[in-house]
Amino acid sequence: AQSVTQPDIHITVSEGASLELRCNYSYGATPYLFWYVQSPGQGLQLLLKYFSGDTLVQGIKGFEAEFKRSQSSFNLRKPSVHWSDAAEYFCAVGVIQAGTALIFGKGTTLSVSS
Amino acid sequence: EPEVTQTPSHQVTQMGQEVILRCVPISNHLYFYWYRQILGQKVEFLVSFYNNEISEKSEIFDDQFSVERPDGSNFTLKIRSTKLEDSAMYFCASRKGQGSYNEQFFGPGTRLTVL
Numbered sequence: 001a002q003s004v005t006q007p008d009i010h011i012t013v014s015e016g017a018s019l020e021l022r023c024n025y026s027y028g029a030t031p032y033l034f035w036y037v038q039s040p041g042q043g044l045q046l047l048l049k050y051f052s053g054d055t056l057v058q059g060i061k062g063f064e065a066e067f068k069r070s071q072s073s074f075n076l077r078k079p080s081v082h083w084s085d086a087a088e089y090f091c092a093v094g095v096i097q098a099g100t101a102l103i104f105g106k107g108t109t110l111s112v113s114s
Numbered sequence: 115e116p117e118v119t120q121t122p123s124h125q126v127t128q129m130g131q132e133v134i135l136r137c138v139p140i141s142n143h144l145y146f147y148w149y150r151q152i153l154g155q156k157v158e159f160l161v162s163f164y165n166n167e168i169s170e171k172s173e174i175f176d177d178q179f180s181v182e183r184p185d186g187s188n189f190t191l192k193i194r195s196t197k198l199e200d201s202a203m204y205f206c207a208s209r210k211g212q213g214s215y216n217e218q219f220f221g222p223g224t225r226l227t228v229l
Contacts (some may be wrong), residue, residue, distance in 0.1 A: 034217060043205060044157070045223035090157060094218075101147065101170060102157035102207075102218060 004093050005106035013081050014113050021076040021108050023091030031075040032094035034102065035065055039087045046079045047089075048075060061085070086112045116140045118221035119183040120206050126227045128165065135191045135224045137206030144211040146189045147218060150174070157205065163189065165210070166199055196228045 036044040048059025207218040
């Protein structure tokens with residue numbers, strides 16, 4: 001069965017510092033991979049996605065993620081964190097079938113210190 | 115920019131009551147989903163809907179749940195007899211579905227509180 005692991009429950013970084021959020025997935029074939037962000041009391045906003053091609057994908061708000069097949073990982077990065085980036089981040093896997101659900105990781109809460 | 119909308123934003127109900135959560139997916143999307151997120155936990159898939167029928171459902175989606183697309187725009191989730199453990203944020207999502215795989219767009223959610 002497919003699964004997504006986000007090993008870090010909570011991360012605190014200083015404003016202006018770089019960020020990397022980890023995501024590992026378990027799936028037999030190449031999955032579709034997503035990062036969503038959820039601000040307090042808000043819905044889920046898509047940050048970026050990987051379907052195929054270039055393994056380094058760019059998203060909104062200055063985020064990027066790199067798909068590494070050998071490590072079954074899709075880590076999210078940002079070179080310089082802003083206080084407004086404080087939120088919960090979810091990695092998700094989509095299966096290559098029409099209409100199939102997303103499987104989410106448990107999320108990583110990002111706090112930004114000044 | 116088109117978006118998924120959900121009403122109400124917050125619903126409070128008594129245990130055993132029926133609730134209907136409403137969603138308006140993006141107009142040219144063909145696939146619709148409900149997910150839930152219990153406080154402090156991960157987002158979990160409930161059901162997907164395509165061509166006026168359920169295409170997938172999780173083990174959470176038992177006989178107490180049902181979905182419907184009553185007209186050309188709304189997509190509803192009904193919980194027949196709510197339990198305390200149904201308290202959660204419920205997200206609706208939609209995706210275009212034509213051609214290759216594409217992303218799901220999520221609504222802002224309905225927070226359901228069962229007392």
